Amino acid sequence: MLEIRQLKKKYNAGPLALQGVDLKVKKGEIIALIGPSGAGKSTLIRCINRLVEPTSGEILFHGVDICKLGTKDLRATRKKVGMIFQEYALVERLSVMENILSGRLGYVGFWKSARRKFPAKDIQEALELLDKVGLSGYANTRADQLSGGQRQRVGICRALLQSPDLLLIDEPTASLDPKTGRQIMRLIVELVQERGLAAIINIHEVNFAEMFSERVVGLRDGLIVYDKPAGNLDSSSLTTIYGEEDWEATMPKLDSEDESCEEVSS
Amino acid sequence: MPVLTRGDGPLWTSRDPREARNRFLKWLFGLVVFFIAFRFIAQETMWEFVADAPFQAADFISRMFPPDFGYTARVLPSLLDTMNLAIFGTFVAVVISVPLAILAAKNTSPHQLVRLVALAIIVTTRSVTSLIWALLLVQIVGPGLFAGMLAIAVRGIGMISKLFYEAIEEIDQEPIEAIKSTGASTAQVFLYGYVPQLMPTFVGVTVMRWEINIRESTIIGIVGGGGIGFLLNSAINRLRWDQVIVILFTILVTVFVAEWISAKAREAVL
Numbered sequence: 001m002l003e004i005r006q007l008k009k010k011y012n013a014g015p016l017a018l019q020g021v022d023l024k025v026k027k028g029e030i031i032a033l034i035g036p037s038g039a040g041k042s043t044l045i046r047c048i049n050r051l052v053e054p055t056s057g058e059i060l061f062h063g064v065d066i067c068k069l070g071t072k073d074l075r076a077t078r079k080k081v082g083m084i085f086q087e088y089a090l091v092e093r094l095s096v097m098e099n100i101l102s103g104r105l106g107y108v109g110f111w112k113s114a115r116r117k118f119p120a121k122d123i124q125e126a127l128e129l130l131d132k133v134g135l136s137g138y139a140n141t142r143a144d145q146l147s148g149g150q151r152q153r154v155g156i157c158r159a160l161l162q163s164p165d166l167l168l169i170d171e172p173t174a175s176l177d178p179k180t181g182r183q184i185m186r187l188i189v190e191l192v193q194e195r196g197l198a199a200i201i202n203i204h205e206v207n208f209a210e211m212f213s214e215r216v217v218g219l220r221d222g223l224i225v226y227d228k229p230a231g232n233l234d235s236s237s238l239t240t241i242y243g244e245e246d247w248e249a250t251m252p253k254l255d256s257e258d259e260s261c262e263e264v265s266s
Numbered sequence: 267m268p269v270l271t272r273g274d275g276p277l278w279t280s281r282d283p284r285e286a287r288n289r290f291l292k293w294l295f296g297l298v299v300f301f302i303a304f305r306f307i308a309q310e311t312m313w314e315f316v317a318d319a320p321f322q323a324a325d326f327i328s329r330m331f332p333p334d335f336g337y338t339a340r341v342l343p344s345l346l347d348t349m350n351l352a353i354f355g356t357f358v359a360v361v362i363s364v365p366l367a368i369l370a371a372k373n374t375s376p377h378q379l380v381r382l383v384a385l386a387i388i389v390t391t392r393s394v395t396s397l398i399w400a401l402l403l404v405q406i407v408g409p410g411l412f413a414g415m416l417a418i419a420v421r422g423i424g425m426i427s428k429l430f431y432e433a434i435e436e437i438d439q440e441p442i443e444a445i446k447s448t449g450a451s452t453a454q455v456f457l458y459g460y461v462p463q464l465m466p467t468f469v470g471v472t473v474m475r476w477e478i479n480i481r482e483s484t485i486i487g488i489v490g491g492g493g494i495g496f497l498l499n500s501a502i503n504r505l506r507w508d509q510v511i512v513i514l515f516t517i518l519v520t521v522f523v524a525e526w527i528s529a530k531a532r533e534a535v536l
Contacts, residue, residue: 049447079449089444093462102458106449113454155444162448 001027001198002048002166007057009043009222017043019222020057025166028196030189032203032213032230036242040222041202045168048200049081050074061166079106082159084188086171088151092144096135096154099143100126103161122161129157133187149180153187160191167192167199174204181205185212206233330511337509341497341516347411348493349520351486352479355418360472362423367430374434374460388431392424396482397489404490414491418479426475433467434460469535477521477528484517 002025009018017040025031033041046052048059050066059066066077082103090099104122105113112118118126130136133153138146143154152172159167172188173181189212192199203209209216210230218226218241225240235247281289315322368374370384400417407413437460445459487495494513501509 051443051447075449075451077449078447081447083444083447085440085444087440089440091441091445091458091462092438093465094458098458102445102450103448105445105451105454105458110451110453110457113450114457158444158448168447 001025001062003058003060004044004048005058005060007044007047007059008055009040009047009052010055016055017222018047018054018057021219021222021224023217023224025198025200027165027198028193029215030192030199030201030213032201032209032216033219034203034206034209034216034241035219039219041219042170043222044219045083045170045200045202048166048168049078049083051083075106079162080165082162082164082167084152084155084159084167084169084172086174088148088155088175090143090146090151090154090158092142094143095139096130096141096143096146097123097126097139099154100129100157100161103158106162126157126161129160132191133157148176149184152176152180152184156184156188156191160195165197167197169199169201171202171204173208181208188212206238209233326507329507332508333511333515334506334508335512337512338516341494341513344487344494344497345516345520348483348487348495349480351411351414351418351483351491351493352476355415355483356422356472356476356479358415358419359422359426359475362419363427363430364468366423367427367434370427370431371434373437373439384427384431388424388427390424391420392428394421396421397485400486400489400491409490409492411492414483414486414493417486417491418483421482422475422479425478426471429471430464430468433464433471437463466535470532473528473531477524480524481521484520 002023004021004023007018007021008016010016021040021044033044035041043052047054048061048066050069054067057067061077061081064073064077066074069077091102094102098116101116101118101122104118107122108118127136127139130139133156135150135153135157138150143151146154152175167188169188172184176184185208188199188201201209201213210233213230216226216228216230216233217224218237220241220243226237228237238247239245279286366384366387369376369380370388372381375381375384396417399420400414403413403416403420407416441463442455442459445455450458483491483493484495484498487493487497488499490496494517498510498513498517501507501513
């Protein structure tokens, strides 16, 4: 469904952030994108919905090159690509419901959205989603009243309400404590699988990548240096992705994570 | 901070000798200028009048009492004019400032050239006080409330749009990205991303400007902008100090009330 060919991005000041990335994503596939800070993970997923303009290359989404789309077609494509952010990116002064319903903005006209007149079906679905992420009763709470985990749940609802085919998820757990982070990852994966969506998850925690994804892709200095099904990361592949480090010392921890992974999937 | 080497080991001083001398000369120069200016002002002052000041002040105040409370009947309608001046002036300024600020902010301006024009307008309207704008506009549209209102509005545009566009530039970009990524149109991104974030600043700035404008519109009357300032000017010209004090007291109360309202409004919106 998504095919990236020779994607390059050069920021005004600085070297190539992406130096020719090739990546194919199948329908319903959950990919974890790992790599050191500055490897281009964020740039890569932001190129896919063109929050960052790619310098060259092709991004085929359902066979259409996103890079070549005009404003109107780009909006139509963005509707089908949801995004979840590290810092949740909620509009603080709006209510939870308004934040979630903003996921439908692409489907609703300007004046209707100005008067907050969303179709009953959207509202119904928003409430069901809120219930599913455990925030029923929070519809009218202002977003700035919520905790980090709650905010990320709202962010998830907003992205899902778009009824996307593909989710771009940028470091969903980096601002959360380990327990909440785990719960959020589990929730995301559950919802994504339930709907048969494809997802690209940028993530720092290697354990989470192995636990929650089906395929792990490693990015280093703007190039893909690793691409294998989950569960194959060893110290040599970590060295390839992140560079030299005493990986063995933390390996036992990785194994124990694998067990809990089976626990989750069973 | 130089460390000097002398016969008996290193010596630290906060400035090296040359810098110290330069600083001394600058201070000396400043002192000389001060004394020349002081002499000039002293020569141009009639010291007999200054010596007379306490007596004059007492006399002046005694002539304000008893205040001419009957004059209140004329003051209040003028006060209403002044309030209208401030409210409409602020309203016009805000209506023009919102689009102007959007064009002037780095992150929302459609083009660098448009931005420069918008910034030029903002700087020009802000560069001159409303009193001088009123003087000019009275020549163009004739004396009266309309000239006063325009003066308040023009000056307001410069002050309000500067604060507005700075607020727009300091906005948190992540929610904007999030709204964009839902496929929302540019107008919708404004509505859901920008407006909620900017609302507190917009309301706060507008109310504060309204409060300032009430004070400014009292003065504007003096140069022909209409309102309570016009009465004040005429009372002073007629040496009716008992009326002057009534007007001054009314202005004082009005400003107090305006400040109270503006503080309450800002509290409410945060």
